[in-house]
Amino acid sequence: MAAVFPGPRLLVLGLLLCALGPSVSRAGKILLVPIEGSHWLSMVGTVQALQQRGHEIVVLAPEASIHIKEGAFYTLKTYPVPYPKEELEAAFVSFGHLSFDNLPFLQRFVKLYKNAQENSARLLSSCHHFLYNKELMAWLVEQNFDVMLTDPFVLCGPIVAQHLGLPTVHFLNGLPCSLDMAATQCPSPPSYVPRLLSSNPDRMTFLQRVKNVLIYLSENFLCNLVYTPYEQLASEFLQRDVTVQDLLSSASIWLMRSDFVLNFPKPIMPNMVFIGGINCMSKAPLSQEFEGYINASGEHGIVVFSLGSMVSEIPEKKAMEIAEALGKIPQTVLWRYTGSRPSNLAKNTILVKWLPQKDLLAHPKTRAFITHSGSHGIYEGICNGVPMVMLPLFGDQMDNAKRMETKGAGVTLNVLEMTSEDLANALKTVIFDKSYKENIMRLSSLHKDRPIEPLDLAVFWVEFVMRHKGAPHLRPAAHDLTWYQYHSLAGMGFLLAIALTVAFVTFKICACGFRKCFGKKGRAKKSHKSKAH
Amino acid sequence: MAAVFPGPRLLVLGLLLCALGPSVSRAGKILLVPIEGSHWLSMVGTVQALQQRGHEIVVLAPEASIHIKEGAFYTLKTYPVPYPKEELEAAFVSFGHLSFDNLPFLQRFVKLYKNAQENSARLLSSCHHFLYNKELMAWLVEQNFDVMLTDPFVLCGPIVAQHLGLPTVHFLNGLPCSLDMAATQCPSPPSYVPRLLSSNPDRMTFLQRVKNVLIYLSENFLCNLVYTPYEQLASEFLQRDVTVQDLLSSASIWLMRSDFVLNFPKPIMPNMVFIGGINCMSKAPLSQEFEGYINASGEHGIVVFSLGSMVSEIPEKKAMEIAEALGKIPQTVLWRYTGSRPSNLAKNTILVKWLPQKDLLAHPKTRAFITHSGSHGIYEGICNGVPMVMLPLFGDQMDNAKRMETKGAGVTLNVLEMTSEDLANALKTVIFDKSYKENIMRLSSLHKDRPIEPLDLAVFWVEFVMRHKGAPHLRPAAHDLTWYQYHSLAGMGFLLAIALTVAFVTFKICACGFRKCFGKKGRAKKSHKSKAH
Incomplete structure (x- = not known):
């Protein structure tokens, strides 16, 4: 591929204008x-x-x-x-x-x-x-x-x-x-x-x-x-x-x-x-509060953490384990959490009752996304090219997490069994191992490249x-169709019956022909032989 | 549905402008x-x-x-x-x-x-x-x-x-x-x-x-x-x-x-x-020659007749039969034909070596389309809502013709067996029976109603x-996958083997248990009885 072609937007716009007719x-x-x-x-x-x-x-x-x-x-x-x-x-x-x-x-x-x-x-x-x-x-x-x-x-x-x-x-x-x-x-x-x-x-x-x-x-x-x-x-x-x-x-x-x-x-x-x-694709500007958090995060940027619309608080012990892990990374973590504040919460972690997940993920300073891997979060992560640490909880979340992990765009943890160390390591991996960012960016470019x-x-x-x-x-x-019609069972059976009938009739005719041609002779010879004895 | 909404074009245009990014x-x-x-x-x-x-x-x-x-x-x-x-x-x-x-x-x-x-x-x-x-x-x-x-x-x-x-x-x-x-x-x-x-x-x-x-x-x-x-x-x-x-x-x-x-x-x-x-969708204006033919056709309009890029001349006898039929309708017929002029060609029929099929079909005065029902012609007919008389010759043409006929948008004739009368009747049917025009217009509106x-x-x-x-x-x-993997034959076989083994073992255990519980007693009773005798 050589020079950059200047005019495709206009061309496509023209074509689209023509195409809009029936869709109005x-x-x-x-x-x-x-x-x-x-x-x-x-x-x-x-x-x-x-x-x-x-x-x-x-x-x-x-x-x-x-x-x-x-x-x-x-x-x-x-x-x-x-x-x-x-x-x-x-x-x-x-x-x-x-x-x-x-x-x-x-x-x-x-x-x-x-x-x-x-x-x-x-x-x-x-x-x-x-x-x-x-x-x-x-x-x-x-x-x-x-x-x-x-x-x-x-x-x-x-x-x-x-x-x-x-x-x-x-x-x-x-x-x-x-x-x-x-x-x-x-x-x-x-x-x-x-x-x-x-x-x-x-x-x-x-x-x-x-x-x-x-x-x-x-x-x-x-x-x-x-x-x-x-x-x-x-x-x-x-x-x-x-x-x-x-x-x-x-x-x-x-x-x-x-x-x-x-x-x-x-x-x-x-x-x-x-x-x-x-x-x-629809994005809104961030509020002053969230802009402030991001600006204060410096070169390390932020990590977005949400477990979706159904889970906003978790048992205290698990919350403390998670808080400990979050304290081990240099990024600022924005954690959507409505439960009581874990006593060991580190300075880099900010608890919020609600966060504009999509808009935060779209920010260039977002380094990672800790998610329960519900389909919305996953698509928002893919769309914005943010590597993920996935803590699937129920439903299709485990499937989503496995898929993203297979594609090298995230790390999956078992939320029940993971230690604080595991979570910290997973975060460091997706943030500092460049392959995760590269893979999610590749997925992102494929995902967003669509005709409409x-x-x-x-x-x-x-x-x-x-x-x-x-x-x-x-x-x-x-x-x-009934299930047996769908699978063409009657048709196949009919053809099989014809094939078997044809085979049977052919066999019978051949056998009869064979007997006529050789059978009597054979018997004649045999009887002739027996007579001769 | 009530009022007409004025602004959808602008909205869709806006969204499309955003979407154009990656497709450049x-x-x-x-x-x-x-x-x-x-x-x-x-x-x-x-x-x-x-x-x-x-x-x-x-x-x-x-x-x-x-x-x-x-x-x-x-x-x-x-x-x-x-x-x-x-x-x-x-x-x-x-x-x-x-x-x-x-x-x-x-x-x-x-x-x-x-x-x-x-x-x-x-x-x-x-x-x-x-x-x-x-x-x-x-x-x-x-x-x-x-x-x-x-x-x-x-x-x-x-x-x-x-x-x-x-x-x-x-x-x-x-x-x-x-x-x-x-x-x-x-x-x-x-x-x-x-x-x-x-x-x-x-x-x-x-x-x-x-x-x-x-x-x-x-x-x-x-x-x-x-x-x-x-x-x-x-x-x-x-x-x-x-x-x-x-x-x-x-x-x-x-x-x-x-x-x-x-x-x-x-x-x-x-x-x-x-x-x-x-x-x-791409259309060109008609040349003066073809504009002239259409204008001269009066209220009756025209019929477009072409047998596609591979068949431009046909045997003389068949050509004469066709010419006779074409003379029986009030429309002007534009026939793409490179063979020698049939001697009985009627005044309403104009032979041309080539015709701008797509642009002629797009003209509002076109009443019918005689076609070999190749896929191009069929789509051009659907796109422009022109009822068809179909003379399928080879390949997928018979399939196409059958489909259009089933949908009530055209009439199919066997070109080898049809008489002059058959063709004239078929033409009159698709031109004067309003249902053909209605059906092809319905197909046309579905066909052209697409997001891109x-x-x-x-x-x-x-x-x-x-x-x-x-x-x-x-x-x-x-x-x-191999064909047997694709059809999950190995997996099904494995599960069947397990199911059979479980059934067999269960049966054996039950049989053994039954013998233990009732067998000896039974035998004991029996032997007891026999001793008692």
Whole structure:
């Protein structure tokens, strides 16, 4: 490559101006059924962009919500649920503590299971109170929405979409048990597509592959346990038999918060749109407080430390271990922590109740990012090229961490077992070993090099579904096949039967011909011989 | 949907300006190995756009080329081949005639096979003379190209790419025998993905599915016949064992001239980029001659008739039949035809040696399009919303025609069997039955409603491969698996063995326990009883 070409921006702009024609949409009405926590936070940018395009957005949420609040760019409509907001907050805190409880396996499993059961029951109850809120439902029917945008992790959105007959856009990171793959008819061979929670890479050893196949085989059973109550609820509410597959597979477009820089390449479907890193590009200037911290950090710069929206405080002993480790590096550490101040906190560590994570990571003086490796944090780290120390706690966080570690862009620690020394060493490694910065910068350049921004893609496809009342031309015919039709078993069997019949008839004819030609002669000769004796 | 929102263009422009950053590329050197005929014509727009972005493009072609000529926006480099241009021209004409020969099945098959064999031999010989042209090869090595852009329908480009160690972008409509699917590791279930040349829809009857499975099962064998000579040539030239799969699968990006408005939705891979209809948007004003024809056509408008770049004349009898039909409609027909003028040509029919097909189709007075249903023509028809009468001749044309017919956007005729009446009726149907216009307009609006123009996508991904020297993050790990690993046979077998062992051991233990608990007692009782007797 030689000289620098001066004019491509103008050229592309010209082409884009031409291209904008069909994407200009009439303003419409969007019904949004989100899920609490980081799931909701990941949608906010898209909601804002849709509102700026002139659309009216109604967000539906239970009265007891923590993160879903009134907003300037949407109308929040809440419905009563039989639990107070405080119960939800307490559940968040107890879940955070549970993530740090170093209990024996069985005890930990029982506690986690109980916790998951409580949360599931709360979500189901919330959904029940939503669906059977007659006044709300009547109001929704009246509104004549153009599209439903929902996170299908909880099936309440898809049930309401079916009730209102709305074309639907799903917005998600992924679903447990490969439900998203089943619902889109997307092949997902367990030989190289690692299963959720397996921590497997795409290039697996034999035993990793066995583990992956085992998870693959048990997925159906596991998810039935969690999602079957929604089948019952939906069938009762919609007054017809409905399966989880029916609820999910009716979506027109799947906006997947995934990017192949983080996730492994695998088959996809034409109605999947990849918007991983969707919230990364929008940046705000730092407040004076944070600018001050960064300026005071000198040549060493800062380290950003957050464990996400669900875990803001941790057990005291662990907090002290962490505080000790943070004191061993020359960087200033900005730690988002709402628990009580560890007594051994070093001078270089500043506790804050909240931090502008994305904007801090975007600052050139940020040297490392200590994260629970939730997908948002990981994409923000990739986008801004900040090497990471990852302390995965639950869900897909271990998978994310393994992926980043495999790519040489971070170090993963087991938060339950790590010592203060381990954390300090990991931090020094990702800050001072240049390869980590180089690797994350390479990922960053690949991730940001795309023909169109994920946010524009998301907005485009929501509007596309509004304009065309769905996207039926992207729906594969596989949806109409039974499993044995899908695998061509009948066709193969039919061909096999023909082949066997032909082989049998040919054999019979040959055998008969052979007998006619040689059989009598042979017998004749034999009888002739026997006569001669 | 209510009011019209005024400002989306500006907003999207703003976002796009931000997004343009990483896509600005340094000017580079592109080696282009195209294929004669419509394959080359489909690439020209992209070549021009790449040159306008400041890149230097070298096009390599045999001296005996018909469509590949010197061009203003690329450097043509030719190499000698042992056949003259006239031989190629004669082959095109004879192929055209063959398409219209209404011979008995076996005779037709033999003639087609012979023709295909001659063409294959010519292409292979051309490739041989390219590869063993030492001077040319030395020059190519010296040039330090950044990327190879090639149509992999003939494997010469991929062989040269391997020799020069160039990252490669494939530009194609599709490959026979699903070779493109195999090379990208893209699942393609024969139960709903119709095979090339099957004329099957995606929703098949049982017998159609059987036919599809049969083609699927025989694909490997059929394509081995055609492509094996390239394996030998490549292995000899590269001095290592190379398979067709090796040659094809090394491509970084596959630019597929396909769109799901025409083709049926099916699994795809992350390194496939869909650019169907890439050449549609660029339009030129009509010449005075053609403007004149259109203006003179009055309220009835015109019909555009072309059988593509390979067939410009047809047998006299068939030409007369067609001429008779064309005289029966009130529209002016512009017929691209280089053969001798049919004596019965009606006044409304104008023969031209060449016509600006795309620009004529874009004219609002164009009422119908008579086409051989090659992919270019079909996309131009869809793009401009012109209903079609389709006379498929060979290759994928029958598949294209069936798809358009299924969608109610055109009528298909068998060119060998149709009568003059059939053609006239078909024309009247697509012109006067409003449903055809409505259906093609619906397809057109879906086809043109996209977040980014196909030409921009093609340019972006060629430059992406130049910037990053490939796209390894989009290459699935499936490439490294054997077929039994891919299907998890070993893993499944291992789990089955464990399950059987556990079942066997459990059974043995239970049986043993049962004997211990009841066996002895039973026997004891029995012996006790017998003693008592």
